[in-house]
């Protein structure tokens with residue numbers, strides 16, 4: 001039995017009269033990549049925002065390793081091991097690619113004051129930063145300002161920063177959106193690599209069904225903020241709700257009946 005690392009219980013948020021996430025109860029396990037799918041406006045990003053602490057729920061709870069973190073701020077959740085790729089605009093656009101990765105690594109390492117130790121760890125940190133840049137295929141652009149990178153490279157850097165933080169729980173929100181076809185495999189390879197670390201929990205919001213089909217161990221479907229399906233990829237992809245949402249067959253209400 002795999003260990004539950006993250007759980008939401010009856011998680012709900014209302015914007016005025018609109019219920020964007022509606023009583024979603026779901027447990028996520030270490031060693032499992034769960035894909036979250038659903039039509040545009042289904043509530044996927046809002047659900048992520050509630051988990052990572054960018055939004056406060058109207059009702060319900062978020063639990064991390066069994067502890068209630070519903071009122072914990074986003075930064076404390078990151079320190080507790082919940083990692084999400086953030087938009088670069090909120091990071092350090094005027095620093096180089098390398099400096100951004102080093103800062104992410106440093107914030108994780110909590111360097112102390114023992115100078116010898118600082119030097120040794122500093123060396124290890126530089127090596128690790130080099131590795132992260134290799135992994136996201138940005139080594140050649142290490143000195144470029146983050147803000148000057150083309151969109152696809154910025155997305156790769158976001159993922160690189162997340163890798164540098166090395167959280168227990170990885171949250172990816174459409175990590176390959178807007179990337180060119182030759183950039184996509186870099187990100188998919190990284191996620192494949194993460195899956196081999198069986199103590200990691202991975203959540204992936206993704207529209208591309210071929211990516212979902214290949215990577216997911218489990219799929220959950222959100223529709224109008226409600227959890228509509230949950231199961232192994234084959235079963236969920238074949239379900240009427242997914243067929244309708246992605247392939248435009250019978251209307252959902254009919255299909256779900």
Ligand SMILES: Nc1ncnc2c1ncn2[C@@H]1O[C@H](COP(=O)(O)OP(=O)(O)OP(=O)(O)O)[C@@H](O)[C@H]1O
Nearest residue numbers: 015018019020038039040041042043044045046047
């Ligand atoms: N801050 C907000 N204020 C009001 N309504 C919001 C807010 N954030 C999201 N919504 C609404 O909540 C619903 C869910 O939006 P969300 O972005 O979570 O959907 P999504 O499944 O991620 O969609 P997409 O696949 O298009 O990214 C939408 O109807 C959206 O308009």
